[in-house]
Amino acid sequence: MKFVFALFALAFAGSFEPLNTTASNAACTVTSNQQGNCGGVAYELWMSGGGGGCSCTIKGDGTAAFSAQWNNCGDYLCRAGRGSGSTSGITANYAYTKSGSGGGYSFIGIYGWTTSPLVEYYIVDDWFSGGGNSGGSQKGSFTQDGATYNIWQHTQNNQPSIQGTATFEQFFSIRSSQRTSGSINVSAHFDKWNSLGMRMGSLYEAKLLIEAGGGSGSIDYSTGTI
Numbered sequence: 376m377k378f379v380f381a382l383f384a385l386a387f388a389g390s391f392e393p394l395n396t397t398a399s400n401a402a403c404t405v406t407s408n409q410q411g412n413c414g415g416v417a418y419e420l421w422m423s424g425g426g427g428g429c430s431c432t433i434k435g436d437g438t439a440a441f442s443a444q445w446n447n448c449g450d451y452l453c454r455a456g457r458g459s460g461s462t463s464g465i466t467a468n469y470a471y472t473k474s475g476s477g478g479g480y481s482f483i484g485i486y487g488w489t490t491s492p493l494v495e496y497y498i499v500d501d502w503f504s505g506g507g508n509s510g511g512s513q514k515g516s517f518t519q520d521g522a523t524y525n526i527w528q529h530t531q532n533n534q535p536s537i538q539g540t541a542t543f544e545q546f547f548s549i550r551s552s553q554r555t556s557g558s559i560n561v562s563a564h565f566d567k568w569n570s571l572g573m574r575m576g577s578l579y580e581a582k583l584l585i586e587a588g589g590g591s592g593s594i595d596y597s598t599g600t601i
């Protein structure tokens with residue numbers, strides 16, 4: 376058997392190219408405001424400032440794992456995950472390391488928008504020193520995935536959105552204890568918000584997020600699925 380196999384392998388050695396791992400695992404690095412698809416994963420980099428040291432690299436391994444760097448980029452958001460679809464059955468798993476600072480506000484967790492109505496939403500598991508505050512009014516709290524999340528709603532007046540400058544609601548679930556790895560039942564937050572009268576529209580996206588309101592820092596996801 377071994378001899379026959381060796382002959383077979385020799386005969387066809389010149390006919391097959393190796394798996395094109397370069398193409399399917401190519402990382403995607405962006406340094407200016409851009410949205411796209413990297414290895415089947417939707418991503419967007421958006422920042423109000425810019426300059427050197429502001430970038431986001433989607434790992435391109437078919438997951439939402441990414442690494443990001445910011446250095447006084449204004450409001451800086453890098454996110455990767457899924458685009459439009461059902462709001463049901465969404466679970467995220469993540470693990471990362473972070474360093475540096477996130478300016479006056481920062482949010483790490485799950486993020487996205489809905490349309491009709493236009494809503495910007497956050498499920499926040501972690502933040503840099505001074506971050507993790509939404510403002511607005513507290514609507515409730517609930518226990519999910521091992522901790523209490525406090526739920527807030529805040530109105531943005533004439534602020535940037537996926538539909539240009541607009542006035543819209545922001546929904547927040549903010550974890551009472553920070554963590555850098557875990558699992559989030561994303562749809563459970565959607566369901567809880569709905570039960571509190573916080574109505575979402577059609578899902579535009581559900582992605583892993585780092586948002587930093589200034590500062591200089593980095594984050595590197597070793598695991599990121601949603």
Ligand SMILES: *[C@@H]1O[C@H](CO)[C@@H](O)[C@H](O)[C@H]1NC(C)=O
Pocket residue numbers: 392395397398
């Ligand atoms: C492999 O990927 C490279 C880079 O994307 C591409 O130019 C090349 O055509 C691919 N080869 C095959 C056999 O798919």
Ligand SMILES: *[C@@H]1O[C@H](CO)[C@@H](O)[C@H](O)[C@H]1NC(C)=O
Pocket residue numbers: 466560562563564566567
């Ligand atoms: C997520 O939470 C919902 C309740 O909103 C529940 O029906 C569903 O089973 C949960 N999913 C997982 C994977 O635990």
